[in-house]
Amino acid sequence: xxxxxxxxxxxxxxxxxxxxxxxxxxxxxxxxxxxxxxxxxxxxxxxxxxxxxxxxxxxxxxxxxxxxxxxxxxxxxxxxxxxxxxxxxxxxxxxxxxxxxxxxxxxxxxxxxxxxxxxxxxxxxxxxxxxxxxxxxxxxxxxxxxxxxxxxxxxxxxxxxxxxxxxxxxxxxxxxxxxxxxxxxxxxxxxxxxxxxxxxxxxxxxxxxxxxxxxxxxxxxxxxxxxxxxxxxxxxxxxxxxxxxxxxxxxxxxxxxxxxxxxxxxxxxxxxxxxxxxxxxxxxxxxxxxxxxxxxxxxxxxxxxxxxxxxxxxxxxxxxxxxxxxxxxxxxxxxxxxxxxxxxxxxxxxxxxxxxxxxxxxxxxxxxxxxxxxxxxxxxxxxxxxxxxxxxxxxxxxxxxxxxxxxxxxxxxxxxxxxxxxxxxxxxxxxxxxxxxxxxxxxxxxxxxxxxxxxxxxxxxxxxxxxxxxxxxxxxxxxxxxxxxxxxxxxxxxxxxxxxxxxxxxxxxxxxxxxxxxxxxxxxxxxxxxxxxxxxxxxxxxxxxxxxxxxxxxxxxxxxxxxxxxxxxxxxxxxxxxxxxxxxxxxxxxxxxxxxxxxxxxxxxxxxxxxxxxxxxxxxxxxxxxxxxxxxxxxxxxxxxxxxxxxxxxxxxxxxxxxxx
Amino acid sequence: xxxxxxxxxxxxxxxxxxxxxxxxxxxxxxxxxxxxxxxxxxxxxxxxxxxxxxxxxxxxxxxxxxxxxxxxxxxxxxxxxxxxxxxxxxxxxxxxxxxxxxxxxxxxxxxxxxxxxxxxxxxxxxxxxxxxxxxxxxxxxxxxxxxxxxxxxxxxxxxxxxxxxxxxxxxxxxxxxxxxxxxxxxxxxxxxxxxxxxxxxxxxxxxxxxxxxxxxxxxxxxxxxxxxxxxxxxxxxxxxxxxxxxxxxxxxxxxx
Numbered sequence: 001x002x003x004x005x006x007x008x009x010x011x012x013x014x015x016x017x018x019x020x021x022x023x024x025x026x027x028x029x030x031x032x033x034x035x036x037x038x039x040x041x042x043x044x045x046x047x048x049x050x051x052x053x054x055x056x057x058x059x060x061x062x063x064x065x066x067x068x069x070x071x072x073x074x075x076x077x078x079x080x081x082x083x084x085x086x087x088x089x090x091x092x093x094x095x096x097x098x099x100x101x102x103x104x105x106x107x108x109x110x111x112x113x114x115x116x117x118x119x120x121x122x123x124x125x126x127x128x129x130x131x132x133x134x135x136x137x138x139x140x141x142x143x144x145x146x147x148x149x150x151x152x153x154x155x156x157x158x159x160x161x162x163x164x165x166x167x168x169x170x171x172x173x174x175x176x177x178x179x180x181x182x183x184x185x186x187x188x189x190x191x192x193x194x195x196x197x198x199x200x201x202x203x204x205x206x207x208x209x210x211x212x213x214x215x216x217x218x219x220x221x222x223x224x225x226x227x228x229x230x231x232x233x234x235x236x237x238x239x240x241x242x243x244x245x246x247x248x249x250x251x252x253x254x255x256x257x258x259x260x261x262x263x264x265x266x267x268x269x270x271x272x273x274x275x276x277x278x279x280x281x282x283x284x285x286x287x288x289x290x291x292x293x294x295x296x297x298x299x300x301x302x303x304x305x306x307x308x309x310x311x312x313x314x315x316x317x318x319x320x321x322x323x324x325x326x327x328x329x330x331x332x333x334x335x336x337x338x339x340x341x342x343x344x345x346x347x348x349x350x351x352x353x354x355x356x357x358x359x360x361x362x363x364x365x366x367x368x369x370x371x372x373x374x375x376x377x378x379x380x381x382x383x384x385x386x387x388x389x390x391x392x393x394x395x396x397x398x399x400x401x402x403x404x405x406x407x408x409x410x411x412x413x414x415x416x417x418x419x420x421x422x423x424x425x426x427x428x429x430x431x432x433x434x435x436x437x438x439x440x441x442x443x444x445x446x447x448x449x450x451x452x453x454x455x456x457x458x459x460x461x462x463x464x465x466x467x468x469x470x471x472x473x474x475x476x477x478x479x480x481x482x483x484x485x486x487x488x489x490x491x492x493x494x495x496x497x498x499x500x501x502x503x504x505x506x507x508x509x510x511x512x513x514x515x516x517x518x519x520x521x522x523x524x525x526x527x528x529x530x531x532x533x534x535x536x537x538x539x540x541x542x543x544x545x546x547x548x549x550x551x552x553x554x555x556x557x558x559x560x561x562x563x564x565x566x567x568x569x570x571x572x573x574x575x576x577x578x579x580x581x582x583x584x585x586x587x588x589x590x591x592x593x594x595x596x597x598x599x600x601x602x603x604x605x606x607x608x609x610x611x612x613x614x615x616x617x618x619x620x621x622x623x624x625x626x627x628x629x630x631x632x633x634x635x636x637x638x639x640x641x642x643x644x645x646x647x648x649x650x651x652x653x654x655x656x657x658x659x660x661x
Numbered sequence: 662x663x664x665x666x667x668x669x670x671x672x673x674x675x676x677x678x679x680x681x682x683x684x685x686x687x688x689x690x691x692x693x694x695x696x697x698x699x700x701x702x703x704x705x706x707x708x709x710x711x712x713x714x715x716x717x718x719x720x721x722x723x724x725x726x727x728x729x730x731x732x733x734x735x736x737x738x739x740x741x742x743x744x745x746x747x748x749x750x751x752x753x754x755x756x757x758x759x760x761x762x763x764x765x766x767x768x769x770x771x772x773x774x775x776x777x778x779x780x781x782x783x784x785x786x787x788x789x790x791x792x793x794x795x796x797x798x799x800x801x802x803x804x805x806x807x808x809x810x811x812x813x814x815x816x817x818x819x820x821x822x823x824x825x826x827x828x829x830x831x832x833x834x835x836x837x838x839x840x841x842x843x844x845x846x847x848x849x850x851x852x853x854x855x856x857x858x859x860x861x862x863x864x865x866x867x868x869x870x871x872x873x874x875x876x877x878x879x880x881x882x883x884x885x886x887x888x889x890x891x892x893x894x895x896x897x898x899x900x901x902x903x904x905x906x907x908x909x910x911x912x913x914x915x916x917x
Contacts, residue, residue, distance in 0.1 A: 154872045323847020363744055418757060421757040427729040430744035433735045461772055462775040468867070534693070
């Protein structure tokens, strides 16, 4: 991938360092090896003291290594250097910003505290795992093209759909939103960086650890990948072979990454907004990430907890979920879904933000009902915590809990509906530019509506009793997570591609990608509704012959989707390497990230901007969202008659300097 | 015909047309398998009603989308106009908050009524104990003192299944009955079914339970009382298998 940097984006690196001890891959390699040796010694040593047989127990050693080696790796790569020095009382490295910005592609493989570099690291890592998870989906559909066993054995099959789902959720959708927001959110609120740049870098590096761990589980001898689904229901997961630990522990790293990033977003949004950027002037992407981050910090500890309980059951035989020992199996599902239903909104709300930006810009109209759009996000945040047990209508939980959960689940459609209607009203009487980001945004609106509708059907308990754990549910989640989340992700990647890479993408290939995806998606997942209603259970490697026809159609659609993704990958790489240079503001957008060069200067703004109006005032004569350096006089003469704003901008020079420290 | 070019009129027409087409499909195509229990009718009707409302909502959204794309499209690359600066419309926003909320409350009430209907306890209910294990089902008939790997039921006889599992969670589902319940180790769950149609069906496990999950099925036979009695006698005499055949584990990574 070509370098996308210019001299402006990176100050010279300070003098030569000792490569063996300087943060980087060489140190990461030997520190990880030392960590592996330490974990090995720890387990064997403890077993020797206790006289356990056999002395060398593969399961115990691998489990301890899964927890320990990544921490050593993070130390080696340099994730803790600053805090480490501080803790042991050595002088911390003066903040010379030498680890800001990227000089060459190699800098993306180092610990870097620049939110723009981290944003690209996140996004590209997530896209890599999208290809890995997508390839697994292709194998799954190849196996399901015909009844019977053709391509993989049942163990591999169960591993494939488990790892596919885990990667798509924990390594693709959740982090790619964090990546896009990492890049554009500080720019949007007029900040030079995130509030905690070093924490930001560390939270990125946890992510490849989780991804490699989950993918590597296929290599476990005598076990293969974890094969209990991404839901890892106990007691299936507590009895499963060693591969299960690669999920149980991998989730901890992905979850920690999520929580750290969410804290960072919350603090950034609360404290780093440019002067004049009140909450009611924030772009909706910022609102969306604010609510998402609240969901993440409240909910994610629950999935971490559920997997820790499984791990403790597996490793230490605590018997939380062993019915014969007084364990409570249903409680696993309550804890798990208390995270994993809000997780659906974690995977959707940032996409709502992206769509609001794109629809407004590409229709040249203000977002219709801006305040209600923001408030509906908050309503989803609150209601999102009251619906988890709708995943458990047939689980054997208390019967009385079902009806309240059905009512809240149906009511959450109301704020979601508000958003859909408001986007439609934003389109109305606009001047719609049907370019690739807009196509994905409109595709999202229609497909997500379908996903929401099937969600309401599943909320109706009697229908759910029939369709629960059937292919109807598989269809529903893919309409929500692919037709919903992935469409917004593609829309967002195309929309901010010029800003992030400094290059324009190929519009024709982008449109080809959209249409192939749109058709392939519906051919793949549409028939699954009927398969489920007809009685095909989910998570099966084999099925009754009467389901053969629709399964073949679905598999053909999946191969079309795979081909569409190749078009996207080619466009992404070729455009980044050699696309035409992007201007600062190719879409004539009004939010702040478009008011600087593409890619933006190293600290985003030469001076912190002064925000004087809403972000979407398209078509309002004389409207100004923010005043950047050089434009001051415009406000001083009162573009919107706001003398107070000009005064505030004047007084802000010092404030901006302080923020950069 | 001038008013046909009005985008609002077009949205109305498209919405009506799409709703009609989808509605006809919903009500005429048998999406679910044949119905073989008293629960199937109410559940299918609920599904059809929800599908019809859904068809209308989807038709409305896609019609607005498509009409907007056709009417308000940017005509040339030099077209640098902005749209009308409409920031909102309070009455409209109240409408599209209230109407969906009422619709949802209505759907919830209707669903609640159907739920009460299909789970109602009936007189003369017989109990059958169901046990799931990797990867087979066993059915015990306390009244007849019979144990079998096949589920034989009498037409129009109300049953309550008391379900449990030996190892991991399984799930009891006969698609033709529309009813489902998880089999959970260490506890007993229950589900009520009154079969209404003679025939042979398949009980499938719908909760991932390990390597044999795909093939964890059991035959279901709904028959008349005489046929059932003959079958029960044969089982007692040992001329029918007493328990479900356990599917051999495939691969080396099976659950211990």
